[in-house]
Amino acid sequence: MTAVIQTSGLTKHYGRVTALSDCTLTVPEGRISALVGANGAGKTTLLRLLAGLAAPTAGEAVVLGGTPRQDPAYLAEIGFLAQEIPLYRRLTAQDHIGIGAHLNPRWDGALVRDRLASLKIPLDRPAGTLSGGQRAQLALALTLAKRPRLLLLDEPLAALDPLARQNFLASLAEAAAPKGEGEVGGGLAIVLSSHLIADIERVCDHLILLAASRVQLCGDTETLLAQHRVLTGPRKDTTAIARTHLIVREDNTARQTTLLVKLNGPVIDPTWTVDEPNLEEIVLGYMSQDEAGHGVGRGQAAGRLSAIGGDR
Amino acid sequence: MIRFRVNGRSAVPPYQQIVQQVRQALRMGLLAVGDQLPSVREVVAATAVNPNTVLKAYRDLEREGLVEPRAGHGTFVRALPPGPPPGTHSRLGRTLASWVRQARADGLDDEAMESLLRVTLQASAEEEIA
Amino acid sequence: MTWVTWRQYRSQGALAAALFAALAVALLISGLHAAQVWHSASAGCRKDGICGNLSLTNGAFTTLVIATTAVPLLTGMFWGAPMVAHELETGTNQFAWMQSITRRRWLAVRAGWLLLAAAVLAGAVSAVVTWWMGPDHALNADAFKANRFDITGIVPVGYAIFAMALGIWAGMLFRRTLPALAVTLAGFAGLRELIALWLRLHYMTPVTVYYKLTGSPPPKGSYLTVSQGIVGPGGQPPVGTGNYVFNGEPIPAVCGKAIQHPGSIAPCMTAHGYREYLTYQPASRFWTFQGIETGIFVVLAAILLAVAFWVLKRRDA
Numbered sequence: 001m002t003a004v005i006q007t008s009g010l011t012k013h014y015g016r017v018t019a020l021s022d023c024t025l026t027v028p029e030g031r032i033s034a035l036v037g038a039n040g041a042g043k044t045t046l047l048r049l050l051a052g053l054a055a056p057t058a059g060e061a062v063v064l065g066g067t068p069r070q071d072p073a074y075l076a077e078i079g080f081l082a083q084e085i086p087l088y089r090r091l092t093a094q095d096h097i098g099i100g101a102h103l104n105p106r107w108d109g110a111l112v113r114d115r116l117a118s119l120k121i122p123l124d125r126p127a128g129t130l131s132g133g134q135r136a137q138l139a140l141a142l143t144l145a146k147r148p149r150l151l152l153l154d155e156p157l158a159a160l161d162p163l164a165r166q167n168f169l170a171s172l173a174e175a176a177a178p179k180g181e182g183e184v185g186g187g188l189a190i191v192l193s194s195h196l197i198a199d200i201e202r203v204c205d206h207l208i209l210l211a212a213s214r215v216q217l218c219g220d221t222e223t224l225l226a227q228h229r230v231l232t233g234p235r236k237d238t239t240a241i242a243r244t245h246l247i248v249r250e251d252n253t254a255r256q257t258t259l260l261v262k263l264n265g266p267v268i269d270p271t272w273t274v275d276e277p278n279l280e281e282i283v284l285g286y287m288s289q290d291e292a293g294h295g296v297g298r299g300q301a302a303g304r305l306s307a308i309g310g311d312r
Numbered sequence: 313m314i315r316f317r318v319n320g321r322s323a324v325p326p327y328q329q330i331v332q333q334v335r336q337a338l339r340m341g342l343l344a345v346g347d348q349l350p351s352v353r354e355v356v357a358a359t360a361v362n363p364n365t366v367l368k369a370y371r372d373l374e375r376e377g378l379v380e381p382r383a384g385h386g387t388f389v390r391a392l393p394p395g396p397p398p399g400t401h402s403r404l405g406r407t408l409a410s411w412v413r414q415a416r417a418d419g420l421d422d423e424a425m426e427s428l429l430r431v432t433l434q435a436s437a438e439e440e441i442a
Numbered sequence: 443m444t445w446v447t448w449r450q451y452r453s454q455g456a457l458a459a460a461l462f463a464a465l466a467v468a469l470l471i472s473g474l475h476a477a478q479v480w481h482s483a484s485a486g487c488r489k490d491g492i493c494g495n496l497s498l499t500n501g502a503f504t505t506l507v508i509a510t511t512a513v514p515l516l517t518g519m520f521w522g523a524p525m526v527a528h529e530l531e532t533g534t535n536q537f538a539w540m541q542s543i544t545r546r547r548w549l550a551v552r553a554g555w556l557l558l559a560a561a562v563l564a565g566a567v568s569a570v571v572t573w574w575m576g577p578d579h580a581l582n583a584d585a586f587k588a589n590r591f592d593i594t595g596i597v598p599v600g601y602a603i604f605a606m607a608l609g610i611w612a613g614m615l616f617r618r619t620l621p622a623l624a625v626t627l628a629g630f631a632g633l634r635e636l637i638a639l640w641l642r643l644h645y646m647t648p649v650t651v652y653y654k655l656t657g658s659p660p661p662k663g664s665y666l667t668v669s670q671g672i673v674g675p676g677g678q679p680p681v682g683t684g685n686y687v688f689n690g691e692p693i694p695a696v697c698g699k700a701i702q703h704p705g706s707i708a709p710c711m712t713a714h715g716y717r718e719y720l721t722y723q724p725a726s727r728f729w730t731f732q733g734i735e736t737g738i739f740v741v742l743a744a745i746l747l748a749v750a751f752w753v754l755k756r757r758d759a
Contacts, residue, residue: 032362051540070546075543082537086534091449098445099538102443103542142537170356170359173356177356177357177363177366178363198320202360202361
């Protein structure tokens, strides 16, 4: 399978501030990928680098087989939606459709009009007078009308109320769905960022976790769920476990030890109760361990953590 | 047409919820042999789940022999799920009632009994897969 | 991209056209009236030598005409400065620059059309104003003076192009509309002052004439004064004692006694070799100077635009 996005050592400095540090990740084709991380972790920077809106300080990114650049052929394949949902406040939806039609080789104006009609968003009112949810839907429709092969969305749900959020995610998932029965994959890959994993867990089948400007996790959600377990047991020494598996996070009370581990084989010791964590637990485990100031993970292959991948 | 409800907070993964809801609809007679299931697009638009999730659920149902895809037209119901033989429910209900009495006598309350049932179901499912 | 530029600026264009139409109508009416007054009265007053008292028009129109000096600055500030800055400020550049168009082409088409529009507007205003000032120039011969030279002929077109380029450049560099506006205003005003009050006087070597203290007729036509005064035999201005002046210059000590008889000051100074001098640019150089000044502003505009495009290429969006 060819990868839609492949980065290697991607780094971005703004003066003395490091936004991204040595990021290596892969997004296989056909995925809806969740880019997760705390505020300031580097999500926006990563998306802008992939879109070609900013240039890396070091490292490289290969998107859709090429380097992100200001080339009309490349730009036609990529859709990018910035967090502030930038639309011209005084221009109407119809005007924006016109702009898109004039500036893009592939343009599906009918798609925008149909979408807006089904969502009851008026075509002739200035964009500044629409609600946040309506603007988000309009911007999404305009981005999809280019018929891109990759969609990059920066915190698209941040300013939306729960209903608008649901509608937006549904529209997004629908855009990635196959057009007709029997067709495999819509051909559209999506990366959307959020600082709340719970919001997007259902619609995403791939996850990238950024913490402290670095890639902590990257892989298909199914694989990540299969690879991680929560072990609970009486308080004890964890050296034995650490010899085989990777301990991501360790919590100790006086009587109990709880571990989030990445499995490297079965857990043989019967004194451990083995549970399956959900995605949010896994993400929090990786995020909190890093906040404690330690390198993430103890035990087997701690140094290879940033290379966790789920591609087949 | 069946409408799916996917509960994001449930411990049951979304694709399994869809499979269960189809089976339930078949058992209750809401879906009959020959009926068309909603297209992947329609399900995705209504529930905001990943399209591959729906595809996986439909494939599972196809493997169980309950549905079949017809190229260019959609996915259709092929057969009803096998039901238990008549009298099974009443027989099993009596066994269960005597077990509950025994458990109460041994000191388990309702919550403990539910917990035990859940763990047993889980272990049994894992056994089946292995 | 042309359509997009039109769509974004059509209301501003309409406003400019409307304002120009209003100005043109006002000056047309006023100008025709002034011309009429001039033609009927000029023969008479020239004979009697009292043309200086002739009032051709309402002072309000003169003020309006002088105010058109602001037109190039206004287009530079309100079309040029926000062109890039507003997009960067609101983030709409992320929408525009993710369409299938290079940033270069986006800027080139927009800047091109707006530069043209500003130039055409400035040129049209200048044409109307130059026509209107016909009788005024004939009467007062002040076409070459600072606040007349600047609003007639082709220099307003040069100013407009420069102001636009300055606004665009400032917008690219400062990325915020308000700072870009401020820099455009300060930069344009500062440069115009510098040129109008100093540099313009020296585009070509000025001509100097000397004449007697009792006065001679000034050069013909609308000339531009560079400097004037009184010089003594050694070429030095007079150095005097006391507070008395003759024609704005101190009375030299050697003629101190003549102060009691003002009528004898001039003959005394003349006898001691004092003369009046006038350094000026002749009226015949008017259009040459217009061309030079326009050229200066256009070249500066080109440099600023080149820098703006360079920044566009190098900086992150």
